[in-house]
Amino acid sequence: MAKLRWFLLTGLFAVLAIVWPALDPARDGRHAVSHAQEKDWESKKIVPFVPTPQEVVDRMLELAQVKKGDVVYDLGSGDGRIVITAARKFGVRAVGFEIDPDLIKESRENIKKAGLEHLAEIREQDILTVDLSPATVLTMYLLPSVNLQLRPKVQKELRAGARVVSHAFDMGDWKAERVEQVKDPAGFSRTVYLWRIRDRAGR
Numbered sequence: 001m002a003k004l005r006w007f008l009l010t011g012l013f014a015v016l017a018i019v020w021p022a023l024d025p026a027r028d029g030r031h032a033v034s035h036a037q038e039k040d041w042e043s044k045k046i047v048p049f050v051p052t053p054q055e056v057v058d059r060m061l062e063l064a065q066v067k068k069g070d071v072v073y074d075l076g077s078g079d080g081r082i083v084i085t086a087a088r089k090f091g092v093r094a095v096g097f098e099i100d101p102d103l104i105k106e107s108r109e110n111i112k113k114a115g116l117e118h119l120a121e122i123r124e125q126d127i128l129t130v131d132l133s134p135a136t137v138l139t140m141y142l143l144p145s146v147n148l149q150l151r152p153k154v155q156k157e158l159r160a161g162a163r164v165v166s167h168a169f170d171m172g173d174w175k176a177e178r179v180e181q182v183k184d185p186a187g188f189s190r191t192v193y194l195w196r197i198r199d200r201a202g203r
């Protein structure tokens with residue numbers, strides 16, 4: 001008798017385990033949400049991941065004259081190399097903004113491995129929605145159209161004295177203070193642009 005009860009209970013459990021997912025009323029809703037979230041970040045990813053060579057990262061931060069007390073924002077931070085370099089070489093707070101979950105995970109791991117969690121962080125956020133006002137140095141390696149899309153925000157939100165450095169792409173007719181060619185390890189020339197936010201009197 002005990003054996004039969006055990007047999008029936010085990011059987012019932014096995015049947016429930018198989019049919020439960022189909023009976024769960026919230027299941028379809030949850031799946032729809034996770035698919036929508038997936039689509040959501042994919043549709044917001046407006047620039048592919050292409051890393052800036054380390055030599056160019058170093059020069060970008062030198063050109064911006066990063067110093068103690070600066071706050072570096074990297075828009076579209078990829079594997080985190082710019083924020084990591086800013087924190088490691090210059091000892092400043094550095095924040096990267098990234099939308100791709102794999103890159104967010106990888107860059108956070110890279111920060112942890114470098115022992116820089118006290119200075120560097122990656123925020124999961126669409127670059128078009130970031131409040132730029134806390135940054136004193138803004139770095140970007142995006143696309144010409146995205147630079148132009150961001151330009152009004154950059155000019156409005158950054159405070160006087162803030163520096164903007166862009167790898168490869170300019171900002172239309174906003175004249176750069178400096179334009180430099182930097183050789184990458186393959187011998188190709190990379191262009192780096194520097195702008196400085198002026199005060200209202202244009203200083």
Ligand SMILES: C[S@@+](CC[C@H](N)C(=O)[O-])C[C@H]1O[C@@H](n2cnc3c(N)ncnc32)[C@H](O)[C@@H]1O
Pocket residue numbers: 044045046047048049050051052074075076077078079080081082097098099100103125126127128140141142167
């Ligand atoms: C060309 S990579 C530059 C990576 C890094 N800044 C560097 O210079 O090595 C551009 C990055 O922007 C990210 N990205 C694209 N669209 C984005 C968005 N709407 N919000 C946040 N990050 C975005 C991509 O996933 C990618 O990692």
